[in-house]
Each structure stands twice: as structure tokens, then as C-alpha cells.
Amino acid sequence: MWWSLLHGLGTGAGLIVAIGAQNAFVLDKGLRRQHPWRVALICAxxxxxxxxxxxxxxxxLIAQSETAMSVARFGGAAFLLWLAWGALQRVLRPKGLEAQSSVMGRRQVMLATLAVTLLNPQVYxxxxxxxxxxxxxxxxxxAFYxxxxxxxxxxxxxxxxxTGYLAPRLKSPRVWQVIDGSIVVIMLVVAWQLLSLTPPQAAL
Structure with a gap:
């Protein structure tokens, strides 16, 4: 039992900690202080x-369905491109942390968190x-679970x-240009990876 528990802990950490769209989103909301604990709870x-x-x-069952994998890939890529576009707009019109902290309300943040999680094929x-x-x-x-x-x-x-510790130290608009620029790159890379996969590869 303990081996299965540790195996689940190690494997889960290895997959979940990897930088991707969901982690970039959580990082972004944490730094902007937009209901970060609710975001973390929803994701977990x-x-x-x-x-x-x-x-x-x-x-x-999902891995064996070419249609399900294709829908997930293209739908997820479209959503990631939309997120990248939003981050790009912030890069072009940079603001400090305090100016951005109230952009999204609780309901908007929760819905966006569900979307970036449940519409992201990489999560599945x-x-x-x-x-x-x-x-x-x-x-x-x-035990593995x-x-x-x-x-x-x-x-x-x-x-x-x-991010809660770092947020007060990241108030410069220029710093946020770098952060948002990084988010744009991550979203585009993950979207490209999804679109470049063939259905058999996506099922692996």
C-alpha cells in the first residue's frame, strides 16, 4: 500500500508540476491576487x-476514442489561443499590479478556472x-489515488x-510585461503542441 501511495505521489507531482497552461493561469491569478485560494481549490x-x-x-475509454481526443485537442488549442490573446493585450498595455488587481470578479475567476482546467486536453x-x-x-x-x-x-x-509572497514585490508595469509575455509564450507553445499531435500520439 505504501509503495502505491508513494508511487502516486511521485507520479502525480511529476505530471502536475510541469509548466503548462493551468499552472501559468494559477500563477497569474496568484500574482494578481484574484481569488487565488479559490483558484487553487478548484484546480486541485x-x-x-x-x-x-x-x-x-x-x-x-477516452484514449481509444479518436473523435474525443480530436475534439479535446482543437477545442483546447482554441481556448489557449484566446488566453494568449488576452495576455498579449496586457503586454501591449502594461499596468502595475494594483491597477490590475480588481479586473476579474470572483464569479469570472471561478468560471475561467473551470474553463482552463476542463477545456485543457493536457489536464485530461x-x-x-x-x-x-x-x-x-x-x-x-x-492508495495511488x-x-x-x-x-x-x-x-x-x-x-x-x-505567489502571495511575491505579489507585493511585483508592482512595476515592466515586470508585468515580462510575466504576461511569458504567459503568451507558454499558451502558444502548449496550443502548438496540441495541434501538432496526431490522434494516436494524443492518446499516449
């Missing part, structure tokens, strides 16, 4: 549900397909905590 809770569904066998590949497939063959799937879920909660809340 969604991961917990998706990992659980994967361990129960949903990941295998990492949680439902990959973690789910690995967890399903463990001798103790529940617990470890992977713990890794997700720990990561997102730690990320938000760190």
Missing part, C-alpha cells in the same frame, strides 16, 4: 475527480489517461502561497 478538486475517474477506467491526458492508467494497475489503486491527489493539492496551494 478537479484533478481529484479526474484522477479518480481515470483510476476507475475512464482514461482507457495527465490525470484521466496517464495517472488513471497507471493507478488502475496498482496493487492498491486507492490518494498520493496523486495529495500531490495536486500540495502543489496548487504551495504555488498560490509563493
Amino acid at each position: 478538486a478537479c484533478d481529484a475527480v479526474l484522477i479518480g475517474l481515470g483510476v476507475l477506467g475512464l482514461g482507457t 491526458l495527465d490525470t484521466v489517461v496517464m495517472l488513471g492508467a497507471i493507478g488502475a494497475v496498482q496493487s492498491h489503486p486507492v 490518494a498520493g496523486a491527489t495529495f500531490a495536486s493539492f500540495t502543489w496548487f496551494f504551495t504555488l498560490v502561497g509563493v
Whole structure:
């Protein structure tokens, strides 16, 4: 049981911590102080549900459906391009942290968090397909699930905590140009990766 728990913790951390659209979004909201703890909770809770569904066998079904993978890829890429466009607008019209801190309300932030999580194919590949497939063959799937879920909660809340410490020190508009520029690059790279995958590759 302990091996499955540690395996889930390590594998979950390895996949979830990797820089991607979701982590860039959480980082952005944390630095802007736009309901960051709710953002972290939503991301971690969604991961917990998706990992659980994967361990129960949903990941295998999704990976075998070329149509489902294609819809996820193109829909996710379109959403990432939209996020990149928004960040690009902020690069072209930079503002300091205090000027941007009230741009999005709680409901908007929560809906955007759900969108960047549930419309992001990489999230499904990492949680439902990959973690789910690995967890399903463990001798103790529940322990693996617990470890992977713990890794997700720990990561997102730690990320938000760190950004909360950094936020007061990042008030310069020029600094935010760099941050938003980095977000543009990340979103474009992930979107390109999704669009360049063939259905068989996407299912791996």
C-alpha cells in the first residue's frame, strides 16, 4: 500500500508540476491576487475527480476514442489561443499590479478556472489517461489515488502561497510585461503542441 501511495505521489507531482497552461493561469491569478485560494481549490478538486475517474477506467475509454481526443485537442488549442490573446493585450498595455488587481470578479475567476482546467486536453491526458492508467494497475489503486491527489493539492496551494509572497514585490508595469509575455509564450507553445499531435500520439 505504501509503495502505491508513494508511487502516486511521485507520479502525480511529476505530471502536475510541469509548466503548462493551468499552472501559468494559477500563477497569474496568484500574482494578481484574484481569488487565488479559490483558484487553487478548484484546480486541485478537479484533478481529484479526474484522477479518480481515470483510476476507475475512464482514461482507457477516452484514449481509444479518436473523435474525443480530436475534439479535446482543437477545442483546447482554441481556448489557449484566446488566453494568449488576452495576455498579449496586457503586454501591449502594461499596468502595475494594483491597477490590475480588481479586473476579474470572483464569479469570472471561478468560471475561467473551470474553463482552463476542463477545456485543457493536457489536464485530461495527465490525470484521466496517464495517472488513471497507471493507478488502475496498482496493487492498491486507492492508495495511488490518494498520493496523486495529495500531490495536486500540495502543489496548487504551495504555488498560490509563493505567489502571495511575491505579489507585493511585483508592482512595476515592466515586470508585468515580462510575466504576461511569458504567459503568451507558454499558451502558444502548449496550443502548438496540441495541434501538432496526431490522434494516436494524443492518446499516449
